[in-house]
Amino acid sequence: MKWTIHTNDSVLNEQHDYLAAGVWHQPVVSGFSKEMDDQMKGGLTDLIKEGDVETKLKQVTVLPTMGALAAKRVLFTGLGKEADLTFEDLRESFGALGKTLKKKKVSTLAIALDSFKGKDFDATDVAQAFIEGITLAMYEFEGYKKKSNVPDVPLDEVKIYTQGDAQEIEAALEVGLALAEGTNEARTLVNMPSNLLTSVKMAEYAIEMAKRHDFEIEVLGKEEIEEMGMGALLAVNQGSEIPPRMIVMKHQATDKWEDVLALVGKGITFDTGGYSIKPKDGIVGMKADMGGAAAVLGAMEIIGRLKPEQNVMAVIAATDNMISHKAFKPDDVITSMSGKTIEVLNTDAEGRLVLADAVTYAKQHGADYLVDVATLTGGVIVALGLDKTGALTNNEALFEKVLEASVEAGEFIWQLPYTEGDRKRVRNSPVADLNNSPGRDGHALFAGAFIGEFTGGTPWVHLDIAGTATTKSAHLLGPAGGTGAMARTLALLSEQFVLERTEK
Numbered sequence: 021m022k023w024t025i026h027t028n029d030s031v032l033n034e035q036h037d038y039l040a041a042g043v044w045h046q047p048v049v050s051g052f053s054k055e056m057d058d059q060m061k062g063g064l065t066d067l068i069k070e071g072d073v074e075t076k077l078k079q080v081t082v083l084p085t086m087g088a089l090a091a092k093r094v095l096f097t098g099l100g101k102e103a104d105l106t107f108e109d110l111r112e113s114f115g116a117l118g119k120t121l122k123k124k125k126v127s128t129l130a131i132a133l134d135s136f137k138g139k140d141f142d143a144t145d146v147a148q149a150f151i152e153g154i155t156l157a158m159y160e161f162e163g164y165k166k167k168s169n170v171p172d173v174p175l176d177e178v179k180i181y182t183q184g185d186a187q188e189i190e191a192a193l194e195v196g197l198a199l200a201e202g203t204n205e206a207r208t209l210v211n212m213p214s215n216l217l218t219s220v221k222m223a224e225y226a227i228e229m230a231k232r233h234d235f236e237i238e239v240l241g242k243e244e245i246e247e248m249g250m251g252a253l254l255a256v257n258q259g260s261e262i263p264p265r266m267i268v269m270k271h272q273a274t275d276k277w278e279d280v281l282a283l284v285g286k287g288i289t290f291d292t293g294g295y296s297i298k299p300k301d302g303i304v305g306m307k308a309d310m311g312g313a314a315a316v317l318g319a320m321e322i323i324g325r326l327k328p329e330q331n332v333m334a335v336i337a338a339t340d341n342m343i344s345h346k347a348f349k350p351d352d353v354i355t356s357m358s359g360k361t362i363e364v365l366n367t368d369a370e371g372r373l374v375l376a377d378a379v380t381y382a383k384q385h386g387a388d389y390l391v392d393v394a395t396l397t398g399g400v401i402v403a404l405g406l407d408k409t410g411a412l413t414n415n416e417a418l419f420e421k422v423l424e425a426s427v428e429a430g431e432f433i434w435q436l437p438y439t440e441g442d443r444k445r446v447r448n449s450p451v452a453d454l455n456n457s458p459g460r461d462g463h464a465l466f467a468g469a470f471i472g473e474f475t476g477g478t479p480w481v482h483l484d485i486a487g488t489a490t491t492k493s494a495h496l497l498g499p500a501g502g503t504g505a506m507a508r509t510l511a512l513l514s515e516q517f518v519l520e521r522t523e524k
């Protein structure tokens with residue numbers, strides 16, 4: 021998408037096929053709406069009163085101007101009451117606009133950016149929300165169907181009219197685009213079938229990203245993983261013909277590799293459940309069990325574009341969990357990279373096993389803060405539903421940073437308890453240091469507590485996105501399928517670290 025910024029021209033004097041403008045739900049039109057109303061000789065006021073132009077939040081009205089304005093059509097985007105508008109509302113309003121643009125196959129758009137400004141949002145805020153919202157909303161997974169003879173017409177050019185500072189607007193647009201496209205990258209990874217996105221292919225994808233953004237990268241193959249003693253990852257991989265990969269990417273922003281934020285992702289490219297096999301209905305969709313890895317890769321795409329002054333490391337343990345005569349079994353005892361032994365009570369509790377070795381390896385690479393993200397448990401869905409990410413932490417200060425980033429991203433997180441009782445249940449095994457599945461009660465808590473056993477006191481937040489990594493229904497900011505959940509939160513978290521350091 022190309023854009024141009026016009027700071028000295030009036031959009032009302034220019035001819036455009038489509039002009040986007042915000043309209044408030046208030047008794048009298050004002051600002052840009054008043055200018056437009058004057059040119060229409062009171063026509064906009066009449067259209068609003070009669071309900072032909074909708075002012076309710078996130079509603080879009082397409083209005084042919086019939087020569088009353090220079091623009092052929094105006095896309096009025098309802099903003100509701102100015103006092104109530106939040107940034108997330110604004111982003112979703114632009115999502116509604118993006119859906120309309122896609123439906124109409126609009127290729128060129130002009131936008132009166134300042135018409136969307138409110139008491140809490142200046143032109144730079146609007147610019148970020150605009151490009152982020154429409155880019156997320158217009159995302160579509162191409163899939164593998166035979167292509168139609170009718171080509172899609174993507175939004176190719178945007179002309180932005182504003183009285184704001186052009187450089188600041190440009191920077192805000194770049195931020196919004198990076199956030200959206202990183203999320204869309206994560207969505208595509210989640211949507212890909214597991215026969216095409218194997219652990220090997222995921223590693224190749226990471227290598228390409230590292231080259232593109234000048235990240236340092238290390239990919240461990242099966243022999244190196246064996247040499248490192250990553251017995252938990254190897255156990256999960258035992259039943260597969262496709263070798264595992266441990267992927268490490270580093271964005272080094274300072275002279276010294278210190279104050280390192282590690283983003284750790286579960287990369288189970290397909291999960292049969294192993295010998296604790298999933299039922300036929302539960303096994304469909306398990307291509308998305310690498311949603312945590314996708315979130316981390318999406319975050320690194322954003323970080324690579326925006327280059328925050330924060331040292332960030334991505335660590336991804338990638339494999340599938342298959343059944344064969346070689347596969348690991350319930351009652352097996354395995355030894356993790358940390359040296360801790362684990363009694364396997366449930367082979368379908370495999371995500372926490374690969375994360376155990378990934379967290380250990382992240383610490384070996386100098387992680388000072390750990391955030392793991394994983395489609396880990398059905399228990400978090402039972403507890404919180406499909407629209408909330410569950411979190412556990414051993415450090416409230418780090419969790420507050422994650423929470424602040426999630427609010428800015430518009431991704432809801434809810435903190436779950438993490439108690440000594442949970443830790444005791446995980447440590448309760450007659451034959452090993454830990455067990456991987458203490459029971460169905462509190463399952464999401466035990467899964468997180470298990471990972472916590474490998475943090476060694478390093479500040480840590482666990483994010484369970486089992487409910488939020490995918491959606492069955494289209495929404496204002498995207499279609500059904502992969503959501504890219506937590507990609508923006510993780511990327512914005514790196515910015516929070518920079519801001520905190522700057523403020524000090």
